[in-house]
Amino acid sequence: MAVMVETHPTLGDVQRALGSDGTYLGGGTLVMREVNAGALQGRILRTTDPALRQIRSSFDTAEIGAGVTMAMILAERDLAHLHPVARAVGGPQVRVMATVGGNLFAAHPYGDFAVALLALGARVVSVGGAQRPIDDFLRERDRAGLVATVQVPRPREPRAFAFLKVSRVKPKGVSVLSIAAHLPRDAGRLRGVRIAFGAMGTTPIRAPAAERVLEGATPDLGVLARAAAAAVEGLDPPTDALASAWYRREVAGVHLRRLLERML
Numbered sequence: 001m002a003v004m005v006e007t008h009p010t011l012g013d014v015q016r017a018l019g020s021d022g023t024y025l026g027g028g029t030l031v032m033r034e035v036n037a038g039a040l041q042g043r044i045l046r047t048t049d050p051a052l053r054q055i056r057s058s059f060d061t062a063e064i065g066a067g068v069t070m071a072m073i074l075a076e077r078d079l080a081h082l083h084p085v086a087r088a089v090g091g092p093q094v095r096v097m098a099t100v101g102g103n104l105f106a107a108h109p110y111g112d113f114a115v116a117l118l119a120l121g122a123r124v125v126s127v128g129g130a131q132r133p134i135d136d137f138l139r140e141r142d143r144a145g146l147v148a149t150v151q152v153p154r155p156r157e158p159r160a161f162a163f164l165k166v167s168r169v170k171p172k173g174v175s176v177l178s179i180a181a182h183l184p185r186d187a188g189r190l191r192g193v194r195i196a197f198g199a200m201g202t203t204p205i206r207a208p209a210a211e212r213v214l215e216g217a218t219p220d221l222g223v224l225a226r227a228a229a230a231a232v233e234g235l236d237p238p239t240d241a242l243a244s245a246w247y248r249r250e251v252a253g254v255h256l257r258r259l260l261e262r263m264l
């Protein structure tokens, strides 16, 4: 069976035309790889909708179109806190095509940008306007439908957000694991802590035990060490060609502690 590409003016039109046999094409870094390998055939649908490539920034939120690429994030001064994350996705050729929307759906061990969105508590907006917290979206993403934008809360101060990717081949290897942490402070205490891991589960996943240690605490080296010690509690990391589950469990806390110490 051949591949047929359809181009539609809006994402809504794609949604209506998708049916059960169509595949949506974002930047295509993963879809086209499957097509080239002969693993994906049939109808491929794309859109030229300019709304998908818009970034709107306000004081406390950035609204990022699903078709915005990693290179576009890197060109946006207002999104400086997300630059280390976008820079961690593949090499330059991948970054000019890889989209934010596609990253939300990228299977293990990909999805580094989604890890940052999870730590920041983003909301995912579907075509048609329905929105849900990214935690819910990631649990249901197999039946999530098309994503139009993500609304990303902006950290109140630069040190409140940090990202780290651990890979074997630098600078553009795939994640052994990635970590994003959002540690907002209120009168010296941590409030609304969110820590997310990539490549430690089938989708980006939060580290609830570490978050519990940090929430409400006054951050010091002792608290950070206790949070790091709890990093993998309740998590079930996979084994793949990059690392075993055992290795991921062993090193996750070490890397989390290093990341948190950068944020003190």
Ligand SMILES: Cc1cc2nc3c(=O)[nH]c(=O)nc-3n(C[C@H](O)[C@H](O)[C@H](O)COP(=O)(O)OP(=O)(O)OC[C@H]3O[C@@H](n4cnc5c(N)ncnc54)[C@H](O)[C@@H]3O)c2cc1C
Pocket (backbone or CB within 6 Å): 023, 024, 025, 026, 027, 028, 029, 030, 031, 032, 033, 066, 067, 088, 089, 090, 091, 094, 097, 098, 099, 100, 101, 102, 103, 104, 105, 106, 109, 110, 111, 112, 113, 145, 146, 147, 148, 172, 173, 174, 175
């Ligand atoms: C060489 C190479 C290196 C890579 N390195 C990394 C890396 O370091 N880190 C990383 O995170 N990823 C990496 N990737 C994976 C990939 O490039 C990124 O995850 C990228 O963000 C995926 O976006 P895309 O637009 O290319 O997705 P596509 O290939 O277009 O789509 C991927 C999936 O998402 C779905 N999709 C896309 N957009 C939407 C939408 N708006 N709504 C609903 N469904 C949608 C598609 O239907 C498809 O199922 C790499 C890929 C390659 C080929």
